[in-house]
Amino acid sequence: MLHKSLRILGLGLLALVLASGVLVSAQEPVEITITGTASGAGFDWLATVVKPLCEAQLSDAGMPVTISPVEWVGSGDDFRQQVVLDLGVGQGGDILNLDGFWIPEFVEAGLVKPLREVAGDAVMEWDGWDQIPEGLKTILGFQGEIYGIASGTDARVIWYRADLFEQAGIDVPWTPTSWEDVLEAARTLKAAGVEWPLQLNAGTSMGEATTMQGYLMALLGAGQHIYDFETGKWIVRSQAILDTLNLYNDIYNIEELGSQRFQLAQNGRDLSFESFSQGNTAMLVEGDYFWRSIVVPGGNFGMDNRDEVVRFAPMPAEEPGMGYNGQDFVTISGGTGYSLNPNTAHPAEAWGVLACMFSQESLEGFNELQPRIRARVDVPVTGDTTMSAIATEILPLTTIRPPLPEYNRVSAEAQLMTERVVSGEMTPEAAMDAYATAVIDIVGEENTVDMMGS
Amino acid sequence: MQRSILSRRISVLFASPAFIFIALFLIYPFVSIIFISMTNRTLVGATAQNPDFVGLDNYIRLFEPSRWMNRGEMGFSLYITVQFVIGSALIGQAGLGLLIATLFQRRKGFIRELVFSLAVAVWIAPDVVVAFAWFAFLDPFDGTLNAILGALGLGQPDWLLKYPLLSIIFFNTWRGTAFSMLLFSSALSSIPPSYMETADVVGASTLQKLRDILLPLLRPYIATDLILITLWTFNTFTPFLLTGGGPAYRTELLSIYTYRTGLQFFEIGKGSAIAVIVMLINLVLASVYLISLRSRPLEQPSD
Structure with a gap:
């Protein structure tokens, strides 16, 4: 009798275990x-x-x-x-x-x-x-x-510090209409004691942040893209590239309006963010990511007074009307x-x-x-009025990178080209020639165009 | 006639796990890298799925004279590597190691223990920890080195940007001196004290003792040391943590060049070609090492 009830109990337990096993496996996330x-x-x-x-x-x-x-x-x-x-x-x-x-x-x-x-x-x-x-x-x-x-x-603009501008006697809101306006503001700020007034990304260690926030923002302002969407060719030599490299040379070597160190150091991008947040840099070309994630209070280089002192201006073309597609201002997304x-x-x-x-x-x-x-x-x-303003004022001006598999390797060569100029290794002309050789290597000569005419 | 305990077949059986292991992890990768180096294979883009056989194109491009010595190219990287090996391994590690070992020869006490412990601690510390320490040491504004130099009125250069190669040479000397130091120290302790005492009795100068007693006796150890640290330094990757190969490729050792080409730029075909060349250079260095080991008994003084 006892034996039999034990057996029933055992079978019951077994059934219970099996059933629960099935149930658990059905619900196992x-x-x-x-x-x-x-x-x-x-x-x-x-x-x-x-x-x-x-x-x-x-x-x-x-x-x-x-x-x-x-x-x-x-x-x-x-x-x-x-x-x-x-x-x-x-x-x-x-x-x-x-x-x-x-x-x-x-x-x-x-x-x-x-x-x-x-x-x-x-x-x-x-x-x-x-x-x-x-x-x-x-x-x-x-x-x-x-x-x-x-x-x-997203979209890219010049972020600037209204407090430093006012201290230097520049009217805020500030809307530069040419590269010269930007450089002039930088000179005034430098004279007023801002150590590295302008940051335009360069060099290989910042990776794609150099191409998007630095090189292309300047190149578009000089009237060209990295790639001609109409003919389907990569532009390897042109006056616009040369103007862009001369701008870099001016900022980092001739006038020292920006810090060469930020462009070359391993953690240079963070150094530039830090410099901006601490008031040693007054203008920094970046995407709205900078506003949302970097200088936002509590961000990596958060500024509690962000809403009062950080403003943006659209990136001007080299001269009015000289920008990509004849624009006065340029950006890329x-x-x-x-x-x-x-x-x-x-x-x-x-x-x-x-x-x-x-x-x-x-x-x-x-x-x-x-x-x-x-x-x-x-x-x-x-x-967030700043984000709304970027959506309504800047986004309509935008363009994109060529959605092509070769883009990344060409982009890396563009970063290297800026590094060669900023570090003083090469003149703008020599750096552009080295870029042309490298890009021809990557995409094939038939997919490139040389606009210097020689 | 002595018969082997094991038949030939059995010995092959026993050796086979080792053969299979070597074939799988040494010969197969070696052959496959040679094969990949003759394709234009990449890790992204169309050539990732359908690479073409390009023969020796990758090698020809690496050695193309017009850009061979440009920054970020093969020749420049090799040149950097040679300077790095001569500076940090041959002069730095071996020289400093020999110096420390000679200074503390047959001495006991706190200072010797301290110096040896510190050198070994530095040698075995993890790479990332060491890199962080050196960032703190070399920081142009808040770094220890510039604080000292500034206090002495010697200027405060931005080491990793202005003198990147010199910085990693110092770094690697500091990092690896322990091996040479330990090797020379034990070699020195194997020289019978009577040699030096006899020399003292006949009135030999320090220079004569070094030239006529220490160096000849240490020669095989020095050869072993130099070849081993040359091989290691040639292949080291740790300076990447300090400079990333930059600025502007000025510290791009061959190991970093290989890594950048194959795994950062994803040109695995070209990267493999570089790796094959690096392997050949290593093979030459290793052969020198093995040959010198075999001929060592001949180098021992016969008297």
């Missing part, structure tokens, strides 16, 4: 990692908005996930290197924070796949697409396919976003998380952390 986001508002959004919101949402939908945002401590170029090596061997996070201009060369290398190929029909059925403007869809796109969802776009790793073991869940990240509720939460132009039209910018 899969882990979805999100990699490549640096500390700051973007990471806070992932950790405090996306994680609770999307875990709950996907759990309700019967796809339980654990979302693990992995903070990236390093530069954007460092993450590009990491992600190329990861994807090359079929590894990496499930959701990746990618810069839009990496996409063409990644696609050609087979490292990323279109969203609909990774996650299937669910991607096409997402109702969020209707809320995202065409221009933003293409930021993580290439040849008509979409590889990720853009977080937003890029954008980052989130993409699915084609190697993910859980594509359905990863897409679920990505779609939830870009839901209206999630992006509204993001805007509370950091007001910015978001990807969705149903999420308005709130409460």
